[in-house]
Amino acid sequence: MTDAARAESAPRRVSPRTLLRVLWRSLFLQAAWNPRGMQNLGFAYAMEPALRDLYPDGSARARALERHLEFFNCHPYLAAAILGGAVRLEEDVARGAAEPRTVSAFKSALASPFAALGDGFFWLALRPAAALIAAVTEPYLGLWCVALFLAIYDGVHLAARAWLFFAGYRRGEGIVAAVSHAHLPQIIGFLKGSAAVLAGGIAGRSVVVAGLPHRPWHAVLISVLIVALAALLPRVGLTAALYTAMALGLALGGGFL
Amino acid sequence: MTAGVADLFGTAAVAALIGGLAAVERKGAVQLMLSRPIVLAPLLGWALGDPRGGLVLGVPLELIFLGGVNLGGSLPENETLLAAALTSAVVPAGIAAGTGVDAPLAALGLALLYPLAVAGRRLDRASERHNAQLSDLALARAARGGDGAALNLRGLLLPFAVTASICFACAAFAPFLGLARGACPPRLASGLTGAWHAVWALAAASAIRAIRDPRAPAFAAFGFGATIAAAALLRALP
Numbered sequence: 001m002t003d004a005a006r007a008e009s010a011p012r013r014v015s016p017r018t019l020l021r022v023l024w025r026s027l028f029l030q031a032a033w034n035p036r037g038m039q040n041l042g043f044a045y046a047m048e049p050a051l052r053d054l055y056p057d058g059s060a061r062a063r064a065l066e067r068h069l070e071f072f073n074c075h076p077y078l079a080a081a082i083l084g085g086a087v088r089l090e091e092d093v094a095r096g097a098a099e100p101r102t103v104s105a106f107k108s109a110l111a112s113p114f115a116a117l118g119d120g121f122f123w124l125a126l127r128p129a130a131a132l133i134a135a136v137t138e139p140y141l142g143l144w145c146v147a148l149f150l151a152i153y154d155g156v157h158l159a160a161r162a163w164l165f166f167a168g169y170r171r172g173e174g175i176v177a178a179v180s181h182a183h184l185p186q187i188i189g190f191l192k193g194s195a196a197v198l199a200g201g202i203a204g205r206s207v208v209v210a211g212l213p214h215r216p217w218h219a220v221l222i223s224v225l226i227v228a229l230a231a232l233l234p235r236v237g238l239t240a241a242l243y244t245a246m247a248l249g250l251a252l253g254g255g256f257l
Numbered sequence: 258m259t260a261g262v263a264d265l266f267g268t269a270a271v272a273a274l275i276g277g278l279a280a281v282e283r284k285g286a287v288q289l290m291l292s293r294p295i296v297l298a299p300l301l302g303w304a305l306g307d308p309r310g311g312l313v314l315g316v317p318l319e320l321i322f323l324g325g326v327n328l329g330g331s332l333p334e335n336e337t338l339l340a341a342a343l344t345s346a347v348v349p350a351g352i353a354a355g356t357g358v359d360a361p362l363a364a365l366g367l368a369l370l371y372p373l374a375v376a377g378r379r380l381d382r383a384s385e386r387h388n389a390q391l392s393d394l395a396l397a398r399a400a401r402g403g404d405g406a407a408l409n410l411r412g413l414l415l416p417f418a419v420t421a422s423i424c425f426a427c428a429a430f431a432p433f434l435g436l437a438r439g440a441c442p443p444r445l446a447s448g449l450t451g452a453w454h455a456v457w458a459l460a461a462a463s464a465i466r467a468i469r470d471p472r473a474p475a476f477a478a479f480g481f482g483a484t485i486a487a488a489a490l491l492r493a494l495p
Contacts, residue, residue, distance in 0.1 A: 031285040032412030034388035041392050044399075045409035062402040069396050069405070076288060123326045127290070128467050131323055134295055135316050135464075143308055146299050146315075153290050189470075196465065196473040200480025202320065203461035207481075208488045210454040218451070222458045229462035230474075238321070238334060238463070239375060245455040246368055253451015254444050 012095045014053045014087060021049040023165050026083050029076050038073035043083070043107075050087045054094040064090065067103055074111040075118020080161045081175045082110050084168025106173060114179070121184050125191040126156060132198035139205075221252055268305060268349050269428035275301050276341035276424030277417040283337045284327060284381075285413045294318035294340035301344040302358075305428075310348045310358030314366075315340060320460035322374075324467030335377020338420055342373050346427040346434055353435030361449035362438045367456060369434075373423065380419050388412045 014022075029042035047068045055061035074082060089106055092098035134149035141148060168175045203226045211218030225248065229241055236244070250256075275297075283292040290296060294315045302311020318340050325333030347366040351358040391412055395405030441449065465477045 027287045028285065028409060028413075030288075032388040032391045032409045033284065034385050034392045034412075036389050037392045041388070041395050041406065041409045041412070044395065044406040048404070048406045059402055062399055062404070065404065065406060066396075066399045069392070069399055119326070119328055123328070124469055127293075128323050128464070131293070131295055131319050132464060135320055138312065138316050143299055143312060146296050146312070149293075149295055150290065157289070192468050192470040193472060193476055196468045196470065196476035197480040197483075199320075199461065199464040199468060199473075200477030200482075201484045202464055202480075203458075203477065204481040204484025204488070206454070206457040206461045207485065209457070218454070222454060225455060225458040226462045226465075229459055230465045230477075233462060233466050239371070241462075242321070242371060242456070242459055243368070245459045246364065246452040249364075249452040249455025249458075250448040251451075252448075253454070254448025256448070 013091055014050045018049045018053050019087065019166075019169065022046055022083060022087060023080070023162070025049065026080050026161075026165065029079055037069065037071050039076070039079065040069050040072050043072045043079070043086075044068040046083055047086060047090070050090060054090055064093075064100070067100060070104060070107075072107055072111060074115045075122065077122055077157060077161050078114040078118035078164060078179075079111075081164035081168035081179065082107055082114065084165040084170075085110070085172050085175050086168075088169050088172040110176065117179070117184060121188055122157065125188040125195070127153060129191040129195040129198075132195050132202065136198050136201055136205075218252060221248070265349075265429060265432070268431070269345075269425045271304050272301065272341070272345035272428040273421035273425040275304055276338075276345060277421030279337050279341055280416040280420035281413045283335075283416070285416065292337040294322065294336055297337060297340045298344045301341060302348045305344070305348045306352055307348045307357060310351050311344050313358045314343055314347060314363055317456055317460040318343070320464040321456075323464050324469075332378050332381050334374040335381060336374060338377035338380065338423065339370065339374035341420060341424050342427040343367060343370050345424040346370060346431050349428060349431035350434035350438060353432055354438040356438060359450075360453035361441055361446040362434070364449040364452040364456065365438060365441075366434060368452070370427065380416065384412065384415045387415050 025046040025048070029039050029046060031045070032041040033039060034041070044065055048065065051061050051064045051068075055064055068086070072079075085106055086103055089098060089103045093100050093103060130149050130152040133152060134145040137148060138145040164175075164179075167178050171178055206226065207219050207222050210222040211220075225245060229245065233241055279292040279297050279301075282289065291300070295318075296315070298315030298318065299308045299311040302308045302314075305311075318336060322334065322336035325336060327333060343366050346369075347358055347362055350366070351362055354362065356362060391408045395408045398405030398408075465473060468477075
């Protein structure tokens with residue numbers, strides 16, 4: 001069979017099974033994260049089943065794979081939307097309806113804004129909030145607080161990842177409008193505010209556990225320590241802060257102060 | 258004696274397997290947050306015979322590292338390596354000493370093993386250098402018309418192997434830590450309990466810092482005041 005005949009016989013769409021394989025492989029997007037190409041190898045690895053469907057010809061597939069070995073860096077969850085969109089665009093490229101460079105342009109246009117959105121929502125808002133809810137409820141729920149943390153975080157994370165992937169595939173470049181309707185900035189503000197109140201609650205509980213009401217000086221020292229550490233942590237660093245705090249606690253608890 | 262060594266080997270092997278898998282889950286695979294200290298420490302504690310002991314370690318560690326985020330090329334301390342190593346050492350030590358994971362043992366273990374969190378960052382850098390070689394190899398294969406994408410999964414091997422080895426060593430070191438805990442005089446045990454309270458103070462301060470929002474100090478002050486007031490009210494009730 002000639003290359004042209006092979007290209008003609010290639011499917012115009014990837015199968016649902018292939019889409020699921022791409023989604024599964026997207027979970028390994030950062031397996032070989034590196035400073036030069038960042039998630040390039042992970043992206044190519046995730047795209048590989050789709051490229052195998054769309055380009056039966058080996059040399060065309062290798063060229064397509066090379067496209068996806070270009071530099072790529074995004075938030076690992078939000079990248080699912082770009083992966084879905086890239087599969088859709090590769091379908092267009094494979095049937096001659098789009099230029100190969102549209103795939104690279106799509107990836108590079110969305111990677112940075114989606115990275116900022118994902119970092120702000122998942123790393124800096126949802127994860128701290130879920131962890132603080134678990135920490136606050138730990139005295140009452142015991143080990144169930146771990147399940148609570150995972151239910152809150154992964155309930156959102158897994159649903160978002162699957163939705164983003166399939167929405168990216170269905171809408172292609174229209175995914176930007178779909179993500180902008182999610183009102184993430186307002187949710188981020190609410191999560192951060194709640195997390196800060198809970199962090200204050202943890203601080204209050206630390207003071208109560210450390211000394212009140214029988215050892216008021218311990219409680220005072222722990223309060224001062226919390227305020228000083230919260231103020232100085234960025235300057236002194238975590239390691240110095242930990243050992244200084246432990247030395248003070250050791251001296252106080254052992255009666256050396 | 259032989260049975261004791263076999264038990265220790267079994268414990269160390271379990272710690273190595275779970276620690277290694279957590280290192281892979283942290284960044285390279287899935288990222289369900291199973292490698293976060295609040296999940297990993299109780300999970301590993303359960304595998305080693307004391308899930309509650311794992312939780313005692315996991316909650317403050319989670320809060321201490323709450324603000325550590327791997328954004329782009331920046332690398333925070335490796336909380337997973339520390340949580341896995343600390344749990345591998347402290348949980349079996351608590352069982353051996355008969356104290357369980359109490360505040361003195363937790364403080365002693367953390368003081369000894371905290372440098373692993375910093376060393377973990379060097380491990381992360383080494384993994385990235387290794388991955389850059391894999392990326393170059395994949396590009397070279399693609400240029401020759403081959404398929405280099407499968408090399409991606411090889412990036413998981415180094416963090417798995419190094420973390421598993423460290424957890425194995427820490428679990429093997431556990432009997433000595435148990436002996437040290439057992440030999441603590443009461444005054445030192447009381448001092449170490451104070452040190453653990455200070456660890457919680459750091460955890461609370463670190464959690465407040467982790468909320469990168471200008472309103473965070475005010476909201477935290479409100480949460481702090483409300484908790485103290487609630488505690489005072491509860492104590493005042495007959």
